[in-house]
Amino acid sequence: MAARVPNVEASSEASVTHQSPTKITSVKALAELPGLTSIPPVYAFNSNTAIPQDQTFSEPEESIPIIDFSLLTSNNPDDRFGVIQKLRKACENWGFFMVINHGVAESVMKSIIEVSKGFFELTEEEKQEYAAKHVMDPIRYGTSFNVSADKVLFWRDFLKVVLHPKFHSPNKPASFSEIALEYGKRAREVAREIVRGISESLGLEKNYIETAMNWENGFQILVANIYPPCPQPELAIGVPGHTDHGLLTLLIQNEIGGLQVQHKRKWVSVDAIPTSFLVNIGDHIEILSNGKYKSVMHRAMVNNKATRISIAVQHGPALDQVVSPASEFVDNESNPLAYRAIKYHDYIELQQNNTLGKSFLENFRISTI
Numbered sequence: 001m002a003a004r005v006p007n008v009e010a011s012s013e014a015s016v017t018h019q020s021p022t023k024i025t026s027v028k029a030l031a032e033l034p035g036l037t038s039i040p041p042v043y044a045f046n047s048n049t050a051i052p053q054d055q056t057f058s059e060p061e062e063s064i065p066i067i068d069f070s071l072l073t074s075n076n077p078d079d080r081f082g083v084i085q086k087l088r089k090a091c092e093n094w095g096f097f098m099v100i101n102h103g104v105a106e107s108v109m110k111s112i113i114e115v116s117k118g119f120f121e122l123t124e125e126e127k128q129e130y131a132a133k134h135v136m137d138p139i140r141y142g143t144s145f146n147v148s149a150d151k152v153l154f155w156r157d158f159l160k161v162v163l164h165p166k167f168h169s170p171n172k173p174a175s176f177s178e179i180a181l182e183y184g185k186r187a188r189e190v191a192r193e194i195v196r197g198i199s200e201s202l203g204l205e206k207n208y209i210e211t212a213m214n215w216e217n218g219f220q221i222l223v224a225n226i227y228p229p230c231p232q233p234e235l236a237i238g239v240p241g242h243t244d245h246g247l248l249t250l251l252i253q254n255e256i257g258g259l260q261v262q263h264k265r266k267w268v269s270v271d272a273i274p275t276s277f278l279v280n281i282g283d284h285i286e287i288l289s290n291g292k293y294k295s296v297m298h299r300a301m302v303n304n305k306a307t308r309i310s311i312a313v314q315h316g317p318a319l320d321q322v323v324s325p326a327s328e329f330v331d332n333e334s335n336p337l338a339y340r341a342i343k344y345h346d347y348i349e350l351q352q353n354n355t356l357g358k359s360f361l362e363n364f365r366i367s368t369i
Helices: 027-031 077-093 106-120 124-128 176-201 208-212 283-288 344-352 360-364
Strands: 008-010 022-024 066-068 096-100 139-143 157-164 218-227 239-242 248-253 259-263 266-269 277-281 298-300 308-318
Touching: 027 218, 066 077, 077 096, 077 176, 106 157, 106 176, 106 218, 106 248, 106 308, 157 176, 176 208, 176 218, 176 248, 176 277, 176 308, 208 283, 283 344, 283 360, 308 344, 344 360
Parallel strands: 066 096
Antiparallel strands: 008 022, 096 277, 139 157, 157 218, 218 308, 239 298, 248 277, 248 308, 259 266, 259 298
Protein backbone atom coordinates (compact mmCIF):
# COMPACT_ATOMS: atom_id res chain seq x y z
CA MET A 1 0.00 0.00 0.00
CA ALA A 2 1.46 3.36 -1.00
CA ALA A 3 2.12 5.69 1.89
CA ARG A 4 0.78 9.22 1.70
CA VAL A 5 1.57 12.36 3.64
CA PRO A 6 -1.37 12.87 6.01
CA ASN A 7 -3.51 15.96 6.10
CA VAL A 8 -3.62 16.99 9.74
CA GLU A 9 -6.47 19.36 10.46
CA ALA A 10 -5.31 22.12 12.78
CA SER A 11 -8.36 23.48 14.61
CA SER A 12 -9.25 24.43 18.18
CA GLU A 13 -7.79 21.11 19.40
CA ALA A 14 -4.37 22.37 18.38
CA SER A 15 -4.88 25.66 20.23
CA VAL A 16 -4.24 27.99 17.33
CA THR A 17 -5.48 31.55 17.09
CA HIS A 18 -7.34 31.32 13.77
CA GLN A 19 -10.80 29.78 13.54
CA SER A 20 -10.86 28.17 10.10
CA PRO A 21 -9.39 24.66 9.80
CA THR A 22 -6.08 24.40 7.91
CA LYS A 23 -4.86 21.30 6.11
CA ILE A 24 -1.31 20.52 7.20
CA THR A 25 0.93 18.15 5.24
CA SER A 26 4.12 18.32 7.33
CA VAL A 27 5.25 18.79 10.90
CA LYS A 28 7.24 21.85 9.83
CA ALA A 29 4.09 23.51 8.47
CA LEU A 30 2.17 22.59 11.61
CA ALA A 31 4.88 23.94 13.92
CA GLU A 32 4.90 27.24 12.03
CA LEU A 33 1.18 27.89 12.56
CA PRO A 34 0.70 31.22 14.40
CA GLY A 35 -0.31 30.76 18.01
CA LEU A 36 0.26 27.01 18.20
CA THR A 37 0.36 26.11 21.92
CA SER A 38 -0.51 22.40 21.90
CA ILE A 39 -0.24 19.49 19.51
CA PRO A 40 -3.07 17.70 17.67
CA PRO A 41 -4.08 14.45 19.40
CA VAL A 42 -2.67 12.37 16.53
CA TYR A 43 0.84 13.42 17.67
CA ALA A 44 0.31 12.76 21.38
CA PHE A 45 1.74 9.62 22.94
CA ASN A 46 0.37 8.26 26.20
CA SER A 47 1.18 5.44 28.58
CA ASN A 48 -0.26 2.90 26.13
CA THR A 49 1.86 3.99 23.19
CA ALA A 50 5.22 4.93 24.69
CA ILE A 51 7.40 4.19 27.70
CA PRO A 52 7.17 7.12 30.17
CA GLN A 53 10.24 9.18 29.44
CA ASP A 54 10.96 10.23 33.03
CA GLN A 55 11.25 6.59 34.12
CA THR A 56 13.70 5.57 31.44
CA PHE A 57 16.20 8.42 31.14
CA SER A 58 19.52 7.95 32.88
CA GLU A 59 22.88 9.64 33.06
CA PRO A 60 25.47 7.17 31.76
CA GLU A 61 27.53 5.37 34.38
CA GLU A 62 30.31 5.11 31.82
CA SER A 63 31.38 7.29 28.91
CA ILE A 64 30.13 6.64 25.41
CA PRO A 65 33.04 5.02 23.52
CA ILE A 66 35.17 7.25 21.32
CA ILE A 67 37.04 5.73 18.38
CA ASP A 68 40.00 7.63 16.92
CA PHE A 69 39.73 6.98 13.19
CA SER A 70 43.32 8.05 12.58
CA LEU A 71 44.48 5.06 14.64
CA LEU A 72 42.20 2.76 12.68
CA THR A 73 43.99 3.74 9.48
CA SER A 74 47.44 3.93 11.07
CA ASN A 75 50.42 2.05 9.67
CA ASN A 76 51.59 1.46 13.23
CA PRO A 77 50.50 -2.11 14.15
CA ASP A 78 50.33 -1.30 17.86
CA ASP A 79 48.06 1.70 17.28
CA ARG A 80 45.75 -0.30 15.05
CA PHE A 81 45.65 -3.28 17.40
CA GLY A 82 44.74 -1.02 20.31
CA VAL A 83 41.88 0.73 18.52
CA ILE A 84 40.55 -2.59 17.15
CA GLN A 85 40.26 -3.84 20.74
CA LYS A 86 38.51 -0.63 21.73
CA LEU A 87 36.15 -1.02 18.78
CA ARG A 88 35.38 -4.58 19.84
CA LYS A 89 34.42 -3.45 23.34
CA ALA A 90 32.29 -0.62 21.94
CA CYS A 91 30.41 -3.03 19.69
CA GLU A 92 29.95 -5.62 22.43
CA ASN A 93 28.94 -3.24 25.22
CA TRP A 94 27.18 -0.37 23.44
CA GLY A 95 26.58 -1.03 19.74
CA PHE A 96 27.26 2.69 19.43
CA PHE A 97 30.31 4.97 19.46
CA MET A 98 31.61 8.36 18.37
CA VAL A 99 34.28 8.61 15.68
CA ILE A 100 36.78 11.47 15.75
CA ASN A 101 39.73 12.44 13.51
CA HIS A 102 37.97 10.90 10.52
CA GLY A 103 39.34 13.31 7.93
CA VAL A 104 36.01 14.56 6.57
CA ALA A 105 36.19 18.35 6.40
CA GLU A 106 33.92 20.28 8.74
CA SER A 107 32.82 22.37 5.77
CA VAL A 108 31.55 19.23 3.99
CA MET A 109 29.58 18.19 7.07
CA LYS A 110 28.07 21.64 7.54
CA SER A 111 27.18 21.88 3.86
CA ILE A 112 25.04 18.72 3.87
CA ILE A 113 23.17 19.97 6.94
CA GLU A 114 22.59 23.39 5.36
CA VAL A 115 21.47 22.06 1.98
CA SER A 116 19.10 19.62 3.70
CA LYS A 117 17.70 22.53 5.69
CA GLY A 118 17.26 24.28 2.35
CA PHE A 119 15.19 21.37 1.05
CA PHE A 120 12.87 21.49 4.05
CA GLU A 121 12.45 25.23 3.52
CA LEU A 122 11.06 24.69 0.01
CA THR A 123 7.34 25.25 -0.43
CA GLU A 124 5.04 22.39 0.50
CA GLU A 125 4.14 22.03 -3.20
CA GLU A 126 7.80 21.69 -4.19
CA LYS A 127 8.48 19.08 -1.52
CA GLN A 128 5.35 17.14 -2.43
CA GLU A 129 6.91 16.32 -5.79
CA TYR A 130 8.92 13.75 -3.82
CA ALA A 131 6.10 12.60 -1.54
CA ALA A 132 6.52 9.00 -0.41
CA LYS A 133 4.81 6.50 -2.69
CA HIS A 134 6.77 3.27 -2.28
CA VAL A 135 9.31 2.47 0.42
CA MET A 136 11.99 1.62 -2.15
CA ASP A 137 11.62 4.82 -4.18
CA PRO A 138 15.10 6.38 -4.57
CA ILE A 139 13.90 9.80 -3.34
CA ARG A 140 11.20 10.04 -0.69
CA TYR A 141 9.87 12.99 1.26
CA GLY A 142 7.43 12.43 4.07
CA THR A 143 6.49 12.87 7.68
CA SER A 144 6.41 10.55 10.71
CA PHE A 145 7.69 7.07 9.61
CA ASN A 146 4.94 5.12 7.89
CA VAL A 147 1.76 7.17 7.96
CA SER A 148 -0.34 4.30 6.65
CA ALA A 149 0.55 2.24 9.72
CA ASP A 150 1.58 4.69 12.48
CA LYS A 151 -1.11 4.90 15.15
CA VAL A 152 0.51 8.02 16.54
CA LEU A 153 2.46 10.35 14.25
CA PHE A 154 6.03 11.38 15.02
CA TRP A 155 7.15 15.01 15.27
CA ARG A 156 9.48 14.72 12.30
CA ASP A 157 9.68 15.27 8.54
CA PHE A 158 12.23 13.42 6.44
CA LEU A 159 13.95 13.23 3.09
CA LYS A 160 15.43 9.88 2.05
CA VAL A 161 17.81 9.76 -0.90
CA VAL A 162 19.62 6.68 -2.26
CA LEU A 163 23.28 7.54 -2.91
CA HIS A 164 24.75 4.15 -3.88
CA PRO A 165 25.07 1.94 -5.90
CA LYS A 166 23.28 4.48 -8.13
CA PHE A 167 23.28 8.13 -7.13
CA HIS A 168 20.01 10.05 -6.90
CA SER A 169 19.17 13.60 -5.86
CA PRO A 170 16.22 15.99 -5.76
CA ASN A 171 16.63 18.87 -8.23
CA LYS A 172 16.08 21.48 -5.53
CA PRO A 173 17.99 23.08 -3.91
CA ALA A 174 20.27 23.38 -6.94
CA SER A 175 23.40 22.55 -4.93
CA PHE A 176 21.93 19.44 -3.28
CA SER A 177 23.28 16.99 -5.87
CA GLU A 178 26.89 18.18 -5.74
CA ILE A 179 26.98 18.40 -1.94
CA ALA A 180 25.26 15.04 -1.38
CA LEU A 181 27.55 13.30 -3.87
CA GLU A 182 30.67 14.55 -2.08
CA TYR A 183 29.33 13.88 1.39
CA GLY A 184 28.15 10.40 0.42
CA LYS A 185 31.57 9.48 -0.96
CA ARG A 186 33.37 10.68 2.15
CA ALA A 187 30.93 8.97 4.52
CA ARG A 188 31.28 5.75 2.56
CA GLU A 189 35.08 5.87 2.84
CA VAL A 190 34.82 6.26 6.61
CA ALA A 191 32.20 3.51 6.89
CA ARG A 192 34.34 1.11 4.85
CA GLU A 193 37.30 1.48 7.22
CA ILE A 194 35.06 1.03 10.25
CA VAL A 195 33.54 -2.12 8.71
CA ARG A 196 37.07 -3.43 8.13
CA GLY A 197 37.89 -2.73 11.76
CA ILE A 198 34.72 -4.48 12.91
CA SER A 199 35.59 -7.46 10.75
CA GLU A 200 39.01 -7.76 12.42
CA SER A 201 37.52 -7.20 15.87
CA LEU A 202 35.32 -10.25 15.26
CA GLY A 203 38.41 -12.33 14.52
CA LEU A 204 37.73 -12.35 10.78
CA GLU A 205 39.90 -11.26 7.90
CA LYS A 206 39.97 -7.51 7.33
CA ASN A 207 37.95 -7.71 4.10
CA TYR A 208 35.62 -10.52 5.18
CA ILE A 209 32.49 -8.40 5.70
CA GLU A 210 33.17 -6.31 2.60
CA THR A 211 33.37 -9.43 0.45
CA ALA A 212 30.53 -11.35 2.11
CA MET A 213 28.16 -8.37 1.90
CA ASN A 214 29.18 -7.30 -1.64
CA TRP A 215 30.25 -3.85 -0.42
CA GLU A 216 31.12 -2.59 -3.91
CA ASN A 217 27.43 -2.80 -4.80
CA GLY A 218 26.31 -1.97 -1.29
CA PHE A 219 23.25 0.11 -0.54
CA GLN A 220 23.80 3.61 0.86
CA ILE A 221 20.91 5.90 1.75
CA LEU A 222 20.94 9.41 3.18
CA VAL A 223 18.14 10.24 5.61
CA ALA A 224 17.75 13.93 6.43
CA ASN A 225 15.46 14.59 9.41
CA ILE A 226 13.96 17.82 10.68
CA TYR A 227 12.46 18.10 14.16
CA PRO A 228 10.82 21.52 14.54
CA PRO A 229 10.15 23.05 17.98
CA CYS A 230 7.22 21.28 19.62
CA PRO A 231 4.88 23.14 22.02
CA GLN A 232 4.40 19.97 24.09
CA PRO A 233 7.64 17.97 23.85
CA GLU A 234 6.65 15.87 26.86
CA LEU A 235 3.78 14.38 24.81
CA ALA A 236 5.48 13.94 21.42
CA ILE A 237 8.49 12.11 20.08
CA GLY A 238 10.66 12.64 17.02
CA VAL A 239 11.28 8.94 16.37
CA PRO A 240 10.59 6.17 18.92
CA GLY A 241 13.07 3.51 19.90
CA HIS A 242 14.21 1.37 16.98
CA THR A 243 17.24 -0.25 15.39
CA ASP A 244 18.58 0.42 11.89
CA HIS A 245 18.75 -1.96 8.96
CA GLY A 246 22.12 -2.44 7.32
CA LEU A 247 25.69 -2.64 8.59
CA LEU A 248 26.46 0.83 9.94
CA THR A 249 24.76 4.21 10.29
CA LEU A 250 26.84 7.41 10.42
CA LEU A 251 24.96 10.37 11.88
CA ILE A 252 25.70 14.06 12.23
CA GLN A 253 23.47 16.86 13.49
CA ASN A 254 23.28 20.61 13.88
CA GLU A 255 24.05 22.12 17.26
CA ILE A 256 20.74 20.88 18.71
CA GLY A 257 20.81 17.52 20.50
CA GLY A 258 18.04 14.99 20.90
CA LEU A 259 19.52 11.56 20.18
CA GLN A 260 19.22 8.95 22.91
CA VAL A 261 20.59 5.40 22.85
CA GLN A 262 19.53 2.49 25.00
CA HIS A 263 22.30 1.18 27.23
CA LYS A 264 21.75 -1.39 29.95
CA ARG A 265 17.98 -0.91 29.56
CA LYS A 266 18.23 2.83 30.21
CA TRP A 267 17.98 5.71 27.74
CA VAL A 268 21.14 7.79 27.59
CA SER A 269 21.33 11.22 25.93
CA VAL A 270 24.20 11.61 23.50
CA ASP A 271 26.23 14.81 23.66
CA ALA A 272 28.13 14.69 20.41
CA ILE A 273 31.68 15.94 20.12
CA PRO A 274 31.64 18.68 17.45
CA THR A 275 32.47 17.34 13.95
CA SER A 276 32.35 13.73 15.15
CA PHE A 277 30.33 10.95 13.54
CA LEU A 278 27.82 9.16 15.76
CA VAL A 279 27.95 5.53 14.62
CA ASN A 280 25.61 2.69 15.44
CA ILE A 281 25.71 -0.99 14.55
CA GLY A 282 22.94 -2.11 12.21
CA ASP A 283 20.76 -5.21 12.20
CA HIS A 284 22.81 -6.95 9.55
CA ILE A 285 26.02 -6.86 11.58
CA GLU A 286 23.99 -8.54 14.30
CA ILE A 287 22.75 -11.19 11.87
CA LEU A 288 26.19 -11.75 10.35
CA SER A 289 27.82 -12.12 13.77
CA ASN A 290 24.99 -14.40 14.97
CA GLY A 291 24.27 -11.95 17.79
CA LYS A 292 27.84 -11.44 19.00
CA TYR A 293 27.44 -7.75 18.18
CA LYS A 294 23.94 -6.33 18.57
CA SER A 295 22.27 -3.41 16.84
CA VAL A 296 21.40 -0.68 19.30
CA MET A 297 17.99 0.79 20.08
CA HIS A 298 17.96 4.56 19.69
CA ARG A 299 15.37 7.34 19.49
CA ALA A 300 15.01 11.05 18.75
CA MET A 301 13.51 13.41 21.32
CA VAL A 302 12.07 16.84 20.59
CA ASN A 303 12.21 20.20 22.35
CA ASN A 304 10.16 23.41 22.43
CA LYS A 305 12.97 25.86 21.68
CA ALA A 306 14.89 25.08 18.49
CA THR A 307 14.84 23.03 15.30
CA ARG A 308 17.04 19.97 15.22
CA ILE A 309 18.35 18.64 11.90
CA SER A 310 20.15 15.32 11.67
CA ILE A 311 21.72 13.54 8.71
CA ALA A 312 21.93 9.76 8.95
CA VAL A 313 23.70 7.78 6.24
CA GLN A 314 22.99 4.06 6.38
CA HIS A 315 25.40 1.60 4.75
CA GLY A 316 24.21 -1.88 3.93
CA PRO A 317 24.94 -4.93 1.84
CA ALA A 318 23.98 -5.13 -1.83
CA LEU A 319 20.18 -5.17 -2.11
CA ASP A 320 20.17 -8.68 -3.63
CA GLN A 321 22.53 -10.06 -0.97
CA VAL A 322 21.09 -12.80 1.23
CA VAL A 323 22.36 -12.23 4.76
CA SER A 324 22.69 -15.02 7.30
CA PRO A 325 25.00 -15.74 10.25
CA ALA A 326 28.58 -16.46 9.22
CA SER A 327 29.59 -20.08 9.76
CA GLU A 328 32.45 -18.89 11.99
CA PHE A 329 29.87 -17.87 14.63
CA VAL A 330 27.60 -20.91 14.47
CA ASP A 331 28.12 -23.96 16.65
CA ASN A 332 25.16 -26.28 17.06
CA GLU A 333 26.06 -26.87 20.70
CA SER A 334 27.15 -23.57 22.23
CA ASN A 335 26.20 -21.06 19.51
CA PRO A 336 23.20 -22.36 17.55
CA LEU A 337 21.91 -20.51 14.50
CA ALA A 338 20.09 -17.46 15.89
CA TYR A 339 18.68 -15.74 12.79
CA ARG A 340 16.91 -16.73 9.62
CA ALA A 341 18.51 -15.78 6.31
CA ILE A 342 16.82 -13.01 4.34
CA LYS A 343 17.57 -10.94 1.26
CA TYR A 344 18.54 -7.39 2.26
CA HIS A 345 16.03 -5.80 -0.13
CA ASP A 346 13.20 -7.83 1.38
CA TYR A 347 14.25 -6.93 4.90
CA ILE A 348 14.20 -3.18 4.13
CA GLU A 349 10.83 -3.41 2.39
CA LEU A 350 9.27 -5.31 5.27
CA GLN A 351 10.75 -3.02 7.91
CA GLN A 352 9.78 0.20 6.16
CA ASN A 353 6.21 -1.02 5.62
CA ASN A 354 5.91 -1.83 9.31
CA THR A 355 5.84 0.39 12.39
CA LEU A 356 8.65 1.55 14.65
CA GLY A 357 8.79 1.04 18.38
CA LYS A 358 10.84 -2.14 18.82
CA SER A 359 13.58 -4.02 17.07
CA PHE A 360 12.21 -5.32 13.77
CA LEU A 361 15.02 -7.86 13.79
CA GLU A 362 13.21 -9.87 16.45
CA ASN A 363 10.90 -11.12 13.71
CA PHE A 364 13.80 -13.08 12.24
CA ARG A 365 15.22 -14.52 15.41
CA ILE A 366 15.11 -18.32 15.61
CA SER A 367 13.50 -19.51 18.82
CA THR A 368 15.60 -21.86 20.93
CA ILE A 369 12.56 -23.27 22.70
